[in-house]
Amino acid sequence: QVQLVESGGGLVQAGGSLRLSCAASGGTFSNYNIGWFRQAPGKEREFAAAISRVTSSTYYTDSVKGRFTISRDNAKNTVYLQMNSLKPEDTAVYYCAAAGTLLPQVTAGRYDYWGQGTQVTVSS
Secondary structure, three states, rough: OOOEEEOOOOOEEEEOEEEEEEEEEEHHHHEEEEEEEEOOOOOOOEEEHHHHHOOOOEOOOOHHHOOOOEEHHHHHEEEEEEEHHHHHHHOOOEEEEEEOOOOOOOOOHHOOOOOEEEEEEEEE
């Protein structure tokens, strides 16, 4: 059983930056691919970024490419999401999730464990 705890959310003006953290416990962290998803009010949860468990290869949805960077520190059991050039449309609750699959996944249903989420609000 893996427990995930997100932190780092908050209120920021458009063009600003935030760094989200996802701290894991209760399992072998390096065995899991980690994804970040986000859910805006009235919308479905959507994939934002993922990082692989073996090679730390990274994957991004088109709307965040060039602005967000996902990274992991297996020694600290933590994954980060650096978010730059934030836009009002990035406003959402951000969740990290862990998947014990061979490769990172973009579908929420393929993830086994989820954090409680952290709110990111970008004002215009």
